[in-house]
Amino acid sequence: MSCPFAATASALDLAPLAGPLSEAYPDVVNARYRSIEDPDTVRTILARPDVFSPANALSTAVEPEPAALRILARARFTLPEVLASASGPAHLEVRRIVAGFFSPAKVRAQREPILDRVRGICADLEPRLRKGESADLATELAAVIPAEAMARLTGVPVPELGTLKAWSRDSLELFWGWPDAQRQLALARSAAQYFGWLDASVHQAVQHDDGNLYAALHRAGVSEPQIRSLAYFLGIAGQETTSMLIQTALHSALHEHRWEALAQAGTEEAAAQGLVREVLARASSVPTWRRIALKDTRIGDLEFATGEQLVLRLAGGELGAAGDDSLAFGYGIHRCLGASLARMETELVLSETARCLPLAVADGPPVPFGHLLSFQAPPAVPIAYRAERMLE
Numbered sequence: 001m002s003c004p005f006a007a008t009a010s011a012l013d014l015a016p017l018a019g020p021l022s023e024a025y026p027d028v029v030n031a032r033y034r035s036i037e038d039p040d041t042v043r044t045i046l047a048r049p050d051v052f053s054p055a056n057a058l059s060t061a062v063e064p065e066p067a068a069l070r071i072l073a074r075a076r077f078t079l080p081e082v083l084a085s086a087s088g089p090a091h092l093e094v095r096r097i098v099a100g101f102f103s104p105a106k107v108r109a110q111r112e113p114i115l116d117r118v119r120g121i122c123a124d125l126e127p128r129l130r131k132g133e134s135a136d137l138a139t140e141l142a143a144v145i146p147a148e149a150m151a152r153l154t155g156v157p158v159p160e161l162g163t164l165k166a167w168s169r170d171s172l173e174l175f176w177g178w179p180d181a182q183r184q185l186a187l188a189r190s191a192a193q194y195f196g197w198l199d200a201s202v203h204q205a206v207q208h209d210d211g212n213l214y215a216a217l218h219r220a221g222v223s224e225p226q227i228r229s230l231a232y233f234l235g236i237a238g239q240e241t242t243s244m245l246i247q248t249a250l251h252s253a254l255h256e257h258r259w260e261a262l263a264q265a266g267t268e269e270a271a272a273q274g275l276v277r278e279v280l281a282r283a284s285s286v287p288t289w290r291r292i293a294l295k296d297t298r299i300g301d302l303e304f305a306t307g308e309q310l311v312l313r314l315a316g317g318e319l320g321a322a323g324d325d326s327l328a329f330g331y332g333i334h335r336c337l338g339a340s341l342a343r344m345e346t347e348l349v350l351s352e353t354a355r356c357l358p359l360a361v362a363d364g365p366p367v368p369f370g371h372l373l374s375f376q377a378p379p380a381v382p383i384a385y386r387a388e389r390m391l392e
Helices: 039-046 066-074 089-100 104-108 111-130 137-142 145-154 161-176 181-207 213-219 224-237 240-255 259-263 268-283 317-322 339-356
Strands: 034-036 288-293 297-299 302-304 309-313 359-361 382-385
Touching: 034 039, 039 297, 039 309, 066 181, 089 213, 089 224, 104 339, 111 137, 111 145, 111 339, 111 382, 137 145, 137 240, 137 339, 145 161, 145 240, 145 339, 161 181, 161 224, 161 240, 181 213, 181 224, 213 224, 224 240, 240 259, 240 268, 240 339, 240 359, 259 268, 259 339, 268 317, 268 339
Parallel strands: 034 309
Antiparallel strands: 288 309, 297 302, 359 382
């Protein structure tokens, strides 16, 4: 599978983003965006979509090359404002419909299918690991669970897993990375392929209304181009960011010697919940998000100019130091609708994998984190089998 951080090797680090945001980004990004670190200021900005618009949420982080734009134009690639990039009454109606597919009851109903799938994956891994074969929990576990859960909840098909991951990770890099001119061409071709697949998938789903998400939106008057835009974002945010959160949580559990605590009967649930809260506070897979100022305004001592583009810190920094995960899924009317699902998936994967498999970090060089403008994760979680469990 492709890695969304492949073209950003100079930005790789052995830890999640903890220092000032500007230190993680190249000059071309810092010249375009103003980083906002203070949590209270971030909350105020996110609570005022009438002044700080989400319209740049799906814009490329750097100016795209003309040749890349031509590739996208030939595919008629467009992302009209909807859900994460929209505001106002239309946004609230779309959000209401989407929220219905992620209700607390529907999320809870995913618990057993997720546990069954994790157990099956672990059962397949164990004999290989016992023989000393290598395995990577990022590709063999974290990549699988969120995509399947998303398909069940929305009732819409997803591409074959390897293809989906390649397309979604390429789109992450295209829209939130700083790829060079040659790399942009490859990413644009990938995005065009993904968009073409979604075009056909959305059209089929709205024509054959079997209760799926796309058909529900279409019945409410949402246009097919808007549904394609939502599908494009959902295909990335709905599964890729949760996969990345699971990767980081697994990485943390193994490297911080917390694997056995996750396997202890009676306390495994609390251990998983605590670790996920910590990861969301200091190393969320979505540590920042973007906004653009619609008019001159002031927040406390800070002044913002019309058109100013902002990167808002959601994890790490002060939040990480305080163990505060309250911004990890956003704030206000754009707070992530899949927050409870992502938490549950990650907690279940942690506790059930630890219960099924006694694991340790595989020998080899340390795996660096990958960082884009708004995403981070270790791209691999290599593991080794530990013959005997031990208390740590």
